[in-house]
């Protein structure tokens with residue numbers, strides 16, 4: 001309602017205003033005749049200090065101990081100058097309504113809780129300042145991402161989550177299993193497709209209604225089909241990797257931004273990646289002292305770096321072979337503390353080279369018929385990259401662990417909430 005600590009006047013312009021605040025109790029301090037309740041209404045990180053005494057309607061609920069940390073309240077009062085040193089204004093409350101009690105077991109108390117502990121309370125951690133701030137930064141970065149691509153003429157393409165192709169070829173796909181209750185077993189099920197029964201359910205693993213299907217590891221191949229029709233496009237959605245993601249920078253489910261540029265080579269791709277990153281985290285705002293310190297103390301060792309032209313054997317089938325015959329036009333952008341933020345490449349647009357590469361890797365050419373068609377009908381040089389959105393949020397916030405920048409992390413250790 002009013003950011004009492006932020007802004008130049010710190011809420012002083014609201015002096016004398018009658019306000020209603022609906023929010024959650026962060027702290028509660030009972031003194032002999034007066035009680036201080038800090039309420040956060042979710043609109044900003046600051047709490048409103050609410051001063052209550054027996055003059056307020058509903059104060060009996062404070063006296064009886066019914067209002068505790070975590071409870072939701074409706075309060076009405078007048079903004080007055082605060083005598084405390086921590087805030088310029090406070091709310092002199094004249095009416096209190098306890099909307100929802102909070103059980104004394106509420107685990108988010110005033111003392112600082114560890115990130116590890118808060119991960120076990122993913123449903124309550126948004127009520128802390130750190131997680132409230134991360135949610136806001138994540139939202140701002142998503143908005144800035146769409147803004148950047150939209151303003152640069154890219155079209156957002158939604159790519160499917162269920163797919164038969166393994167874009168990265170790393171065997172990290174989750175299989176889609178269709179579990180249908182026994183009673184749904186029908187006479188027209190092909191006999192050889194009837195799978196075993198597991199826990200009273202038919203196990204259709206390896207089958208998406210009769211065909212193999214997986215959760216997507218990347219929307220790139222789909223993006224290429226639209227780039228070779230509409231020119232520049234991008235995807236922004238969830239992707240899945242069944243890899244051992246017990247690290248501070250891997251999730252089993254993460255969001256990826258994948259632009260795909262038509263009539264473009266690796267240099268265009270790197271220029272796009274650089275312009276994108278500059279537009280969402282560094283461009284247009286003045287240097288604060290901490291930025292200056294960062295630049296002077298960590299200097300160039302602390303800058304994002306692009307590495308390009310990797311050996312072909314360590315990269316995916318779709319990357320364009322360089323003239324040396326040994327490397328591919330691939331690029332990774334590495335950033336301090338996190339490592340790889342972006343992985344991209346120029347795509348192999350030459351039909352004969354792509355077919356030879358699929359043969360080399362013993363990949364099934366039939367399965368890629370539609371992808372080869374893009375090279376058969378009006379092929380163009382094109383390039384793109386994938387940016388892990390959570391790693392971007394880590395980069396922007398300085399959070400150490402990727403599990404703390406996504407609301408509900410999916411890792412081998414946790415998929416509970």
Ligand code: 4AD
Pocket residue numbers: 167168217218219220241243245249250251252254256258259340341342343344345384385386387388389390391
């Ligand atoms: O380097 P990757 O595997 O590249 C692709 O998927 C390409 N198809 C992208 C493209 O050219 N369109 O993944 C791209 C980015 C990585 O740089 C990293 O930021 C992120 O996705 N990433 C992960 N983030 C969180 N958890 C994981 N398990 C991740 N795996 C990749």
Ligand code: MG
Pocket residue numbers: 332340342343
């Ligand atoms: Mg990569």
